[in-house]
Amino acid sequence: MLGVEHLTVKYGNHVALMDATVRFDEGSFSAIIGPNGAGKSTLLKTMVGLLPDHQNAVRFGEGHHARKCIAYVPQQQTLDWGFPVTVWDAAMMGRTGRLGWLKWPGKKDRDIVTDALKETGVYELRHRHIGALSGGQRQRVLLSRMLARQGHLLLLDEPMTGVDAATQEQLMALLRAQADKGRAVVMVTHDLEQARRWCDHLVLVNRRIIADGTPQQVYTPQNIEATFSSSFLGHMHAEA
Structure with missing residues (x-):
C-alpha cells in the first residue's frame, strides 16, 4: 500500500495540492487524472520522494521498506x-x-533484465543506442527499467505521452498485467x-482530490465538471 494523508504542497505562495x-x-491499477497544473505530478513526485x-x-x-519498493517512470521528455x-x-x-553503485551485475541481474526487455518487446533492440529509438520504443525501455527494479509499487508519470494508439493499448495491457500480479x-x-x-x-485531481473510487463511482458529470472546469480552478486560486 502507498498513500498520502492530508498532503499540502506549495511552491512559494502557490498551492499546488x-x-x-x-x-x-x-493489486490495483490506479489512474491520477486532471488538467495541466492540477497537481497530478506533484502528488506522484511527493510519493516517490522527488519533492520534500x-x-x-x-x-x-x-x-514495505519505504521508497525501496518504488519503481518510477518519469515523463519521457524530461x-x-x-x-x-x-x-x-x-x-x-x-x-x-538493488546492487548499489560499486557492485557489478551478476547472472541473476542479467536474467531479470532479459525478462524485462522481452516482456516489453524490445529485447531485439538491446544493442541499439537509446537516441535511435522511436517514442513508443523509448517508453518500452522505460517500462523495462521499471520492471527490472522489481518494485511492488509502480509509479508512472504520463507514460502514454508521445506513443501511438496501438502501442498505448499494448502498454496498458502490460500495466494491467502487473496489477493482476499483485503490484x-x-x-x-x-x-x-x-x-x-x-x-x-x-483519482480525479484539481489542486485537491475531487473524487476517488472505482470508475463507476468517479465517472459522473459533476466530478468531471469539477475536475476540468476553468471556474473551479479560479475558485482554487481565490482560496489560495
Missing part, C-alpha cells in the same frame, strides 16, 4: 535521450538500487476514457 488524502493498494514531504504525509504499507547508452544499459539501470500500479494521465477502460481505481 491541498489537503490530499488517498491510498493505492496492491515536510508533513510526513506519505504512508507505506506494512512490510530525460536526456542523447546519453550514450544502449537499450540494455538503460534497462540495467533498474538494477542499480500497485499508479499512472498519471490526461486520458479519462482510456483510464476508465483499463483501470479499477480513478
